Amino acid sequence: MTPTTNGSTATVERTAPERKEPTYLFTEKYVADKSEIARRFIETRARLNANVDKANNFLVKRFYNIDHNTYLEGVLPAKTKELMGLVASACLRCDDCIFYHAIQAYRLGVTRAEQEDSLNVALVVGGSIVIPHLRRAYELLEEMYG
Amino acid sequence: MTPTTNGSTATVERTAPERKEPTYLFTEKYVADKSEIARRFIETRARLNANVDKANNFLVKRFYNIDHNTYLEGVLPAKTKELMGLVASACLRCDDCIFYHAIQAYRLGVTRAEQEDSLNVALVVGGSIVIPHLRRAYELLEEMYG
Amino acid sequence: MTPTTNGSTATVERTAPERKEPTYLFTEKYVADKSEIARRFIETRARLNANVDKANNFLVKRFYNIDHNTYLEGVLPAKTKELMGLVASACLRCDDCIFYHAIQAYRLGVTRAEQEDSLNVALVVGGSIVIPHLRRAYELLEEMYG
Amino acid sequence: MTPTTNGSTATVERTAPERKEPTYLFTEKYVADKSEIARRFIETRARLNANVDKANNFLVKRFYNIDHNTYLEGVLPAKTKELMGLVASACLRCDDCIFYHAIQAYRLGVTRAEQEDSLNVALVVGGSIVIPHLRRAYELLEEMYG
Amino acid sequence: MTPTTNGSTATVERTAPERKEPTYLFTEKYVADKSEIARRFIETRARLNANVDKANNFLVKRFYNIDHNTYLEGVLPAKTKELMGLVASACLRCDDCIFYHAIQAYRLGVTRAEQEDSLNVALVVGGSIVIPHLRRAYELLEEMYG
Amino acid sequence: MTPTTNGSTATVERTAPERKEPTYLFTEKYVADKSEIARRFIETRARLNANVDKANNFLVKRFYNIDHNTYLEGVLPAKTKELMGLVASACLRCDDCIFYHAIQAYRLGVTRAEQEDSLNVALVVGGSIVIPHLRRAYELLEEMYG
Numbered sequence: 098m099t100p101t102t103n104g105s106t107a108t109v110e111r112t113a114p115e116r117k118e119p120t121y122l123f124t125e126k127y128v129a130d131k132s133e134i135a136r137r138f139i140e141t142r143a144r145l146n147a148n149v150d151k152a153n154n155f156l157v158k159r160f161y162n163i164d165h166n167t168y169l170e171g172v173l174p175a176k177t178k179e180l181m182g183l184v185a186s187a188c189l190r191c192d193d194c195i196f197y198h199a200i201q202a203y204r205l206g207v208t209r210a211e212q213e214d215s216l217n218v219a220l221v222v223g224g225s226i227v228i229p230h231l232r233r234a235y236e237l238l239e240e241m242y243g
Numbered sequence: 244m245t246p247t248t249n250g251s252t253a254t255v256e257r258t259a260p261e262r263k264e265p266t267y268l269f270t271e272k273y274v275a276d277k278s279e280i281a282r283r284f285i286e287t288r289a290r291l292n293a294n295v296d297k298a299n300n301f302l303v304k305r306f307y308n309i310d311h312n313t314y315l316e317g318v319l320p321a322k323t324k325e326l327m328g329l330v331a332s333a334c335l336r337c338d339d340c341i342f343y344h345a346i347q348a349y350r351l352g353v354t355r356a357e358q359e360d361s362l363n364v365a366l367v368v369g370g371s372i373v374i375p376h377l378r379r380a381y382e383l384l385e386e387m388y389g
Numbered sequence: 390m391t392p393t394t395n396g397s398t399a400t401v402e403r404t405a406p407e408r409k410e411p412t413y414l415f416t417e418k419y420v421a422d423k424s425e426i427a428r429r430f431i432e433t434r435a436r437l438n439a440n441v442d443k444a445n446n447f448l449v450k451r452f453y454n455i456d457h458n459t460y461l462e463g464v465l466p467a468k469t470k471e472l473m474g475l476v477a478s479a480c481l482r483c484d485d486c487i488f489y490h491a492i493q494a495y496r497l498g499v500t501r502a503e504q505e506d507s508l509n510v511a512l513v514v515g516g517s518i519v520i521p522h523l524r525r526a527y528e529l530l531e532e533m534y535g
Numbered sequence: 536m537t538p539t540t541n542g543s544t545a546t547v548e549r550t551a552p553e554r555k556e557p558t559y560l561f562t563e564k565y566v567a568d569k570s571e572i573a574r575r576f577i578e579t580r581a582r583l584n585a586n587v588d589k590a591n592n593f594l595v596k597r598f599y600n601i602d603h604n605t606y607l608e609g610v611l612p613a614k615t616k617e618l619m620g621l622v623a624s625a626c627l628r629c630d631d632c633i634f635y636h637a638i639q640a641y642r643l644g645v646t647r648a649e650q651e652d653s654l655n656v657a658l659v660v661g662g663s664i665v666i667p668h669l670r671r672a673y674e675l676l677e678e679m680y681g
Numbered sequence: 682m683t684p685t686t687n688g689s690t691a692t693v694e695r696t697a698p699e700r701k702e703p704t705y706l707f708t709e710k711y712v713a714d715k716s717e718i719a720r721r722f723i724e725t726r727a728r729l730n731a732n733v734d735k736a737n738n739f740l741v742k743r744f745y746n747i748d749h750n751t752y753l754e755g756v757l758p759a760k761t762k763e764l765m766g767l768v769a770s771a772c773l774r775c776d777d778c779i780f781y782h783a784i785q786a787y788r789l790g791v792t793r794a795e796q797e798d799s800l801n802v803a804l805v806v807g808g809s810i811v812i813p814h815l816r817r818a819y820e821l822l823e824e825m826y827g
Numbered sequence: 828m829t830p831t832t833n834g835s836t837a838t839v840e841r842t843a844p845e846r847k848e849p850t851y852l853f854t855e856k857y858v859a860d861k862s863e864i865a866r867r868f869i870e871t872r873a874r875l876n877a878n879v880d881k882a883n884n885f886l887v888k889r890f891y892n893i894d895h896n897t898y899l900e901g902v903l904p905a906k907t908k909e910l911m912g913l914v915a916s917a918c919l920r921c922d923d924c925i926f927y928h929a930i931q932a933y934r935l936g937v938t939r940a941e942q943e944d945s946l947n948v949a950l951v952v953g954g955s956i957v958i959p960h961l962r963r964a965y966e967l968l969e970e971m972y973g
Contacts, residue, residue: 116593145524148531155554156509156605157523163597164517167367172360177323181330181361185368186518188331188956190775191482193521194368214318215327217740221313222331222340224954225748226770226918229777231741232729239732262739291962294969301700302947303961305747310955313740332956334518336629337920339959363594370516371602372480372624375631377595378583385586408885437816440823447846448801448897449815455889456809459659464652469615473622473653477660478810480623483774485813486660506610507619513605514623514632626810628921655886662808663894664772664916667923669887670875677878751951756944761907765914765945769952772915778952798902799911805897806915806924 116166119175121204128200132240138196168201176205180215187219187227187234195234200241209242262312265321267350274346278386284342314347322351326361333365333373333380341380346387355388408458411467413496420492424532426525430488460493468497472507479511479519479526487526492533501534554604557613559642566638570678576634606639614643618653625657625665625672633672638679647680700750703759705788712784716824722780752785760789764799771803771811771818779818784825793826846896849905851934858930862970868926898931906935910945917949917957917964925964930971939972 129136149157168178179202186194199212216234220227275282295303314324325348332340345358362380366373421428441449460470471494478486491504508526512519567574587595606616617640624632637650654672658665713720733741752762763786770778786796800818804811859866879887898908909932916924932942946964950957 142524145528149524149527152505152527152530154505154509156601157505157512159601159604160512160517160520163594163601164367164520166597167363167594172354172356173326177326178360178364180319180323181327181364182368184327184331185334185364188334189368189518191518191521194518208318210318213736213738213741214324217313217738218324218327218331220741220744220954221310222328222335222955224950224957225744225952226773226775226778227954228744228748229775232726232733235733235736236729238736288962291966295962295965298943298965298968300943300947302747302751303943303950305750306950306955306958309740309743309747310958312743335956337956337959340956359590359592359595363592366516366595366598368517370512370519371514371598372627372629372632373516374598374602375629378580378587381587381590382583384590434816437820441816441819444797444819444822446797446801448893449797449804451893451896452804452809452812455886455893456659456812458889459655459886464646464648465618469618470652470656472611472615473619473656474660476619477622477626477656480626481660481810483810483813486810500610502610506616509605510616510619510623513602514620514627651882651884651887655884658808658887658890660809662804662811663806663890664919664921664924665808666890666894667921670872670879673879673882674875676882748951751947756938756940757910761910762944762948764903764907765911765948766952768911769914769918769948772918773952792902794902798908801897802908802911802915805894806912806919 116169116171119168119170119205122206123204125200125204128203128241132237134196134237134240135200138193138200142193142197176202176207179205180207180211183212183215184219184222187216187230188223190223190227190230192230192233195230196237199234199237203241209238212238262315262317265314265316265351268352269350271346271350274349274387278383280342280383280386281346284339284346288339288343322348322353325351326353326357329358329361330365330368333362333376334369336369336373336376338376338379341376342383345380345383349387355384358384408461408463411460411462411497414498415496417492417496420495420533424529426488426529426532427492430485430492434485434489468494468499471497472499472503475504475507476511476514479508479522480515482515482519482522484522484525487522488529491526491529495533501530504530554607554609557606557608557643560644561642563638563642566641566679570675572634572675572678573638576631576638580631580635614640614645617643618645618649621650621653622657622660625654625668626661628661628665628668630668630671633668634675637672637675641679647676650676700753700755703752703754703789706790707788709784709788712787712825716821718780718821718824719784722777722784726777726781760786760791763789764791764795767796767799768803768806771800771814772807774807774811774814776814776817779814780821783818783821787825793822796822846899846901849898849900849935852936853934855930855934858933858971862967864926864967864970865930868923868930872923872927906932906937909935910937910941913942913945914949914952917946917960918953920953920957920960922960922963925960926967929964929967933971939968942968 125139129139168175168182171178173181179198183195183198183202186198202212212234216231220231271285275285314321314328317324319327325344329341329344329348332344348358358380362377366377417431421431460467460474463470465473471490475487475490475494478490494504504526508523512523563577567577606613606620609616611619617636621633621636621640624636640650650672654669658669709723713723752759752766755762757765763782767779767782767786770782783796786799796818800815804815855869859869898905898912901908903911909928913925913928913932916928929942942964946961950961
């Protein structure tokens with residue numbers, strides 16, 4: 098890659114990269130059938146989201162929309178961005194967010210090795226305080242990939 | 244990808260993925276010549292690291308070593324992991340860490356669009372508190388890619 | 390408001406703003422009867438606080454005292470400060486703290502719309518990592534105001 | 536307030552609360568003329584934001600837009616939400632964000648006493664780690680209101 | 682202590698401080714028999730760690746190793762470092778980490794008063810957001826020392 | 828230590844441990860003369876604190892008071908608590924707080940090796956995101972002890 102190439106890539110990226118829905122290899126139901134942890138997470142999340150949806154709060158809807166857009170296929174593949182979401186979630190130490198992105202990554206065909214390699218970045222950046230979340234993440238990985 | 248494929252991938256990943264040094268397209272000096280922000284960061288970091296090295300603290304050396312190992316070519320490409328480091332750094336709001344990973348990613352040939360897409364994950368996960376860091380990151384991107 | 394007015398207000402504020410206990414429209418018991426989530430939170434908190442009180446630790450008592458003083462009627466109404474406590478709790482992602490301030494705000498007569506508007510500030514400042522807490526907060530709001 | 540009243544308020548809030556631009560009593564220039572800290576912050580922010588705008592990143596623009604919407608007059612007054620933004624910023628320990636919201640609150644006519652009362656919530660929720668930011672916030676308050 | 686003494690101490694510290702395993706006064710089983718909270722924590726941690734061990738991830742193993750080394754007897758006594766781990770865990774608000782270090786400190790003969798004094802540092806540095814974790818920590822202390 | 832001993836220690840600890848001012852081996856001026864980083868930190872802190880004091884805010888004064896009480900000689904030596912403050916500050920990544928506690932620890936006669944051992948706990952708990960702060964801390968240590 099030369100600086101010139103960089104320049105033209107930059108031009109392309111500024112003229113609206115195409116965003117589109119990723120193709121999932123597995124349904125949420127498939128994952129829920131493989132993993133009890135995933136099932137409980139998916140069901141609880143669906144129930145609580147239904148309650149949030151009912152409130153119909155303008156800004157919450159806008160935020161959910163932008164959140165959805167973030168992980169579409171774009172300049173970077175959806176797979177990569179789900180793994181980035183996993184890293185961010187593990188660094189910020191949120192089990193629900195870790196489960197969400199690990200399940201999404203699984204549904205997109207990400208391997209267990211790729212999930213572990215991503216979690217390693219979070220572990221080293223975030224330190225031993227991440228370990229309890231890592232343990233619970235590995236339990237989910239074991240159920241999904243085992 | 245089928246569950247069976249998942250299983251065999253998992254087997255492979257456990258027999259020691261090869262880790263090796265990534266190939267940089269650009270030297271630190273090249274980046275420092277393009278960007279004054281990069282130059283100041285690289286020089287300050289080198290000076291302070293020399294002081295840390297002199298202290299020769301056993302655990303610090305061990306930690307630096309594990310940190311170095313995290314971003315090698317492995318199951319995931321070094322490029323992807325540097326961008327994950329960028330996401331983690333932006334979420335956890337550390338300018339030095341953001342600069343470090345953005346520069347490393349640049350040196351590996353990552354495009355500006357890919358850096359921006361990564362920062363978007365950090366912005367949405369981490370919220371508006373990330374914005375001041377995003378602004379400074381964009382200033383660096385402008386200098387490196389502009 | 391003119392700079393002169395600002396100046397004199399500032400003088401008043403420095404001569405000890407009156408702090409006094411707020412008037413609750415609803416008892417904790419009233420809230421616990423409306424919401425099972427509130428009941429469990431209130432009971433667990435009371436049980437654990439009794440244990441902390443028994444320890445009679447000097448600094449903990451001092452801290453609890455300053456904490457209590459923070460949310461009294463003062464320059465700002467208690468309602469506003471409970472909502473600020475809610476925003477801080479949601480940004481820092483502590484379910485117990487969110488439940489505590491949402492219940493206190495309810496008891497002071499804050500509307501659901503005001504609670505949601507406060508949570509929006511936390512969501513935008515704190516990012517999507519706040520969402521799992523937002524979901525649980527909305528479940529409590531639904532039970533209290535539904 | 537009765538539960539019935541709560542219910543009807545809730546109905547109203549769900550049919551789109553009006554959001555509108557707040558009325559600023561003071562311009563950014565007025566604040567910059569009173570406070571050197573404010574001037575430097577406002578100028579740097581403007582310069583860096585111009586660079587972000589030039590990049591024209593779709594998701595960043597969406598995020599800035601939702602961020603702007605959060606602090607409009609709505610169910611809660613803009614003043615209150617700027618102070619909530621101040622509390623969140625101080626808890627999360629971001630000087631730029633603290634300066635931004637303290638200046639916005641000043642421009643809307645918030646008194647120094649109200650700013651201090653808000654910062655107290657952040658100090659007690661966030662602990663002594665907030666103190667260095669509190670010191671810098673008080674320096675800005677002194678320049679703006681002094 | 683004189684600057685000269687400081688200098689020579691510094692020389693000693695750089696020639697490899699001896700690290701060795703601390704002597705535990707109590708086994709994990711002893712603590713588990715005294716405290717139901719400790720028992721549940723120790724059992725869950727062991728089960729989840731077995732799953733992590735099975736994955737045999739190179740970097741995770743390295744990180745666990747460095748983590749283990751951090752709390753050995755060294756320049757500072759293991760007791761002190763376990764209490765520092767407790768302070769860090771409480772500041773960063775991780776119940777599992779708090780339980781881990783409080784149990785380790787107990788096993789090394791740390792008194793309840795020393796544990797409380799350590800938690801006070803975390804409470805004051807970290808603020809009221811630490812209180813829910815403090816409550817749960819005191820419940821564990823009560824069971825272990827009661 | 829036997830459970831019985833634990834019990835009686837616990838009784839003692841609850842009857843008000845004596846808190847008293849620690850004895851400093853070195854003045855702030857002595858440290859400022861050895862280290863330019865310390866000098867700048869001490870001077871800036873004094874100037875900004877004078878401004879906070881002038882505001883005479885009731886809750887801020889209460890908080891400063893409780894903060895002061897936390898680090899007095901007590902159940903744990905002041906030295907140990909200053910090092911705990913250092914660990915907490917490094918984990919929470921606040922340079923000002925790190926400098927403050929490292930200087931206080933130095934003034935109480937803590938060795939460089941003890942400071943480094945404490946920082947190692949923070950590094951391992953908090954991860955590589957702590958490294959930029961560690962580098963700056965080592966620069967201060969070098970100036971104070973070098």
